[in-house]
Amino acid sequence: MSSAGCSPARRLRSWGGLAGGALLAVFWLLWLLGSGPRGAPAPQATITILVWHWPFTDRPPELPGDTCARYGMTHCRLSANRSLLASADAVVFHHRELQTRRCGLPLAQRPRGQPWVWASMESPSHTHGLGRLRGVFNWVLSYRRDSDIFVPYGRLEAHSGPSPPLPAKSGVAAWVISNFQERQQRARLYRQLAPHLRVDVFGRASGRPLCANCLLPTVARYRFYLSFENSLHRDYITEKFWRNALAAGAVPVVLGPPRATYEAFVPPDAFVHADDFGSARELAAFLAGMNESRYLRFFAWRHRLRVRLLADWRERFCAICARYPHLPRDQVYEDLEGWFQA
Structure with missing residues (x-):
């Protein structure tokens, strides 16, 4: 048999190999097209956050399905329905109800691996009973910047x-105070300021209470507002700064964390810090003797920024969803009290 040509059987095998290779190439191309960027993205799963007890009330608000979408967080569902304990992606507990024993922890029914969130916007001075919560919570929601879910009282945007x-x-200067206690540092500073500065005091403690809608218009008539925190702790800057002063259009005179903490939130010339003065008398002289041009410099930020208050617990709890994909599932606060008191 001549070796110069191929037999019919051999030619068929050659064509068969070429066809098989072409078919494989077609399958490979189709696979690339299907798995490439033009393919439809997988639908994002909705994260369900169960609020075990709504803060400060036995009647939670209505929580329609688009609650979190209103705050810019889609695929996030809030619920106060405890029957969802077994299926919720995370459960959040507000500390005040745990502290007062208005609600307990469903430890016996806790699903394995379910993240539990401890939530509080109070300072350590008004937070008790943390020693009972060792090894329970995975994440923390608070005003502390090192929280897993950081939620300040306000921000500039x-x-x-x-x-x-x-x-x-x-x-x-004005000050609104409901709970005046002489042992508090804010009370001592006020007592030192009063002989040198006219401070109009409002609130239950002064016998001049203000209605909810009266506070901001009242404060707005004053150049300065005493944004004195009830206790001095790390990152503890409350509505006394954000709402009562900045949102009202008054310059906050602050007593709280160090100046550097405030400057992490607002420009350095947007407030007066008590620590910048050697005495209350010096502070009073600075406030009382300020001219108009110097005063207006405190409001330079208003040309490009505005105050955003974060006071709604629905928005605070929805923030859990934004952080959920990025938080460690195996993290446990073995000493929550030690962390919070630091």
Whole structure:
């Protein structure tokens, strides 16, 4: 048999090999097209956050399915229905109800691997019973910047357009106080300021309470507001700074964390810090003797920024979903009290 050509059987095998290779190439191309960037993305799963007891009330608000979408967080569902304990992606417990024993922890029914979130916006001075919670919680939601879910009382955010006009001023300094205790540092500083500075005091402690809608218009008439925290702790900057002063259009005079902490949130010339003065008398002289041009410099931030208050517990709890994919599932706070008191 001549070796110069191929037999029919051999030619068929050659063509068969070529066809098989072409078929494999087609399958490979189809696979690439199906798995490439043009393929439809997998639908994102909805994260369910169960709120075991709504803060400060036995009647939680209505929580429709789009609750978190209102705050810019999609695929996030809030619920206060305890029957979802077995299926919830995370369960959040507000400490005040644990502290007062209005609710307990369902430890016996806890699903394996389910993250539990401890939530509190109070300072360590008003937080008790943490020793009972060793080894229970995986994540923390609080005003502390090192929290797993960091939720401040407020923040400045960019805005466009003209800034709102400053309210007309008729007084120097105001303070709203409901719980006046002489042992607190804020009470001592006020006592030292009062002989040198006219401070108009409102609130239950002074016998001049303000209705909920009266506070901001009242404070707005003053140049300065005493944003004195009830206790001095790491990162503890509350509505006394964000709402009562900045949102009202008054310059906050702060007693709280160090100046550097405030400057992490607002420009350094947006407030007056008590620590910058050697005595209360020096602070009073600085406030009382300020001219108009110097005073207006405290509001330079209003040309590009505005105050955003974060006071709604629905928004705070929805924030868990934003952090959920990034938090460690195996983390446990073995000494929650030690961490929070630090």
